[in-house]
Amino acid sequence: MSEEKKDLITLESGEMAQPFAWSAGTYGSKFLTELRDNKKFVGVKCPQCGKVYVPPRRVCGPCFVELTELVPVSDEGEIVTWTVVSFGFVDPATGKQKPVPYCYAAIMLDGADTVLLHFVDETDPEKIQIGARVKAVFEEERTGSLLDIKHFEMV
Amino acid sequence: MGKRVAVTAVGMTRQRSARPDVSGQELIGEAVRMALDDAGMTRKDIDAIVIGNMDHFEGINYVDTWSVDGSGALMKPIMKLTTGGTTGTTIAMAAYYHVASGLFDRVLAIGWEKNSESDTTGAIITAFDPFWDRPIFAGAVAGLAMEATAYMKETGATEEDAAYVAVRERTHALNNPYAHLHLNMTIADVMNSPYLSWPVKMGDMCPRTDGACALIFASEDVADGFPRKPAWIHGVADRHLWAYTSDPYLDFKTGEAWFPAMQKSSQDVYRRVGITDPLEQFDVAELYLPYSFAGLRYMESLGFCEKGGAPALTRAGTFDMGGKCPVNPSGGVMSSNAIGATGLIRVAECAWQIQGRAGDRQVPDVELALATGFGGCFWSDVLVLGKEKPEKARG
Numbered sequence: 001m002s003e004e005k006k007d008l009i010t011l012e013s014g015e016m017a018q019p020f021a022w023s024a025g026t027y028g029s030k031f032l033t034e035l036r037d038n039k040k041f042v043g044v045k046c047p048q049c050g051k052v053y054v055p056p057r058r059v060c061g062p063c064f065v066e067l068t069e070l071v072p073v074s075d076e077g078e079i080v081t082w083t084v085v086s087f088g089f090v091d092p093a094t095g096k097q098k099p100v101p102y103c104y105a106a107i108m109l110d111g112a113d114t115v116l117l118h119f120v121d122e123t124d125p126e127k128i129q130i131g132a133r134v135k136a137v138f139e140e141e142r143t144g145s146l147l148d149i150k151h152f153e154m155v
Numbered sequence: 156m157g158k159r160v161a162v163t164a165v166g167m168t169r170q171r172s173a174r175p176d177v178s179g180q181e182l183i184g185e186a187v188r189m190a191l192d193d194a195g196m197t198r199k200d201i202d203a204i205v206i207g208n209m210d211h212f213e214g215i216n217y218v219d220t221w222s223v224d225g226s227g228a229l230m231k232p233i234m235k236l237t238t239g240g241t242t243g244t245t246i247a248m249a250a251y252y253h254v255a256s257g258l259f260d261r262v263l264a265i266g267w268e269k270n271s272e273s274d275t276t277g278a279i280i281t282a283f284d285p286f287w288d289r290p291i292f293a294g295a296v297a298g299l300a301m302e303a304t305a306y307m308k309e310t311g312a313t314e315e316d317a318a319y320v321a322v323r324e325r326t327h328a329l330n331n332p333y334a335h336l337h338l339n340m341t342i343a344d345v346m347n348s349p350y351l352s353w354p355v356k357m358g359d360m361c362p363r364t365d366g367a368c369a370l371i372f373a374s375e376d377v378a379d380g381f382p383r384k385p386a387w388i389h390g391v392a393d394r395h396l397w398a399y400t401s402d403p404y405l406d407f408k409t410g411e412a413w414f415p416a417m418q419k420s421s422q423d424v425y426r427r428v429g430i431t432d433p434l435e436q437f438d439v440a441e442l443y444l445p446y447s448f449a450g451l452r453y454m455e456s457l458g459f460c461e462k463g464g465a466p467a468l469t470r471a472g473t474f475d476m477g478g479k480c481p482v483n484p485s486g487g488v489m490s491s492n493a494i495g496a497t498g499l500i501r502v503a504e505c506a507w508q509i510q511g512r513a514g515d516r517q518v519p520d521v522e523l524a525l526a527t528g529f530g531g532c533f534w535s536d537v538l539v540l541g542k543e544k545p546e547k548a549r550g
């Protein structure tokens with residue numbers, strides 16, 4: 001911090017910890033434990049419209065019915081849309097600068113009807129396109145987090 | 156049956172990158188005092204207050220109570236709202252409902268934000284789901300960039316088409332002393348600016364701003380007693396479709412609707428107000444365009460043209476000052492974005508246009524104006540304001 005005396009005073013929060021803990025719920029936990037233990041994706045199917053939600057959720061919004069049928073989905077899919085992030089920012093989850101550039105994509109896995117946000121290991125906009133096929137690459141050490149998927153690679 | 160409601164007074168701070176000279180309460184107070192002066196009233200005349208911002212952006216999570224010295228809310232009914240980018244338009248809609256219900260005659264609506272007091276991208280990320288969104292999400296810029304990528308693929312629109320929107324908004328802002336950015340930018344300047352998140356460049360994006368806005372909403376029983384002519388609310392609607400930041404990108408895949416929440420909310424208002432051809436019927440629009448590509452896709456979702464038709468209209472100057480329907484004479488969100496105030500400023504600008512008080516940015520003879528709010532997982536608020544008192548109160 002500068003030692004300069006300022007006339008307009010600002011108070012800074014400084015280094016502080018504010019721990020939170022969130023529940024993933026029954027289905028969210030199932031999705032994450034399947035990633036962790038079996039490197040597999042699980043979705044949930046709507047009994048009314050047949051839509052498969054990945055990650056799974058409890059309710060189909062349009063039908064407003066409770067979802068109960070867990071179904072496996074593929075670890076491969078296609079890019080629905082994407083961007084290459086090149087501005088620097090602090091990741092509020094870690095307090096550290098996110099390494100940029102990175103490709104951030106909406107991915108529809110085969111067998112799913114919703115999209116999953118994740119990284120794609122390509123940062124050249126010339127080489128990425130909507131409709132491109134991608135496959136999940138898993139971390140060796142997995143903890144039950146979406147980041148147990150290291151990224152998706154182009155196939 | 157609800158009461159008819161008008162915006163009768165406006166207060167607004169100059170929008171700036173940082174206001175270290177004032178606390179949040181003091182910033183709010185500047186806009187409130189200006190609105191009360193505009194109304195020729197004091198705090199005593201206000202029946203109720205609706206206030207909002209994105210409270211966790213400043214780390215002050217009870218602004219309704221904390222700001223009473225600035226808002227004038229001491230011992231008055233007050234309600235706080237926090238709905239992301241739409242916060243300001245939600246405040247306007249809530250103030251409208253307060254009055255339309257018949258419970259209050261004069262309601263003060265206040266939106267504000269001091270983005271300089273936090274890391275806006277980090278704060279935006281924490282507005283979303285900790286499991287499915289936050290690990291990957293890079294805040295508003297990257298989320299919008301994904302929309303732009305899909306829009307270009309679907310319609311064949313180019314980055315240069317978007318640059319026309321950016322230049323229009325920045326050129327319009329030169330006429331607005333309240334605007335944060337006063338940049339003389341060319342298409343080449345936008346195209347040559349660095350990528351923030353492909354295909355979105357620095358010149359395509361809104362700034363982060365400190366500012367506040369305050370409006371007074373009055374019932375038909377008292378609206379004519381104000382010094383300024385009323386700007387009547389003809390209709391309001393909002394829609395929220397999706398839960399997670401990933402969900403809206405499904406719309407790009409299915410193509411079922413272009414921007415479903417905005418399409419549905421606008422169609423809903425249009426039907427009630429009698430709008431069948433927005434481009435012909437609106438004299439001016441103050442739209443929440445957080446970045447340049449929004450100025451293309453949203454025009455199509457709002458029914459100003461067919462899908463893919465916005466680039467040609469934009470290049471032709473249809474939405475410029477002097478064009479068929481000027482969009483954002485104020486310079487819009489791309490020139491000032493104090494998030495919790497931004498939507499309310501759209502409504503304020505419509506009121507000023509209708510009242511003929513928009514200074515160098517005045518559009519001649521404004522009868523009907525459109526204001527929108529945009530936020531989060533592509534949700535949308537839509538308000539229609541007019542010079543004439545509507546036949547009856549409408550939702």
Ligand SMILES: [Zn+2]
Nearest residue numbers: 046049060063
């Ligand atoms: Zn369903």
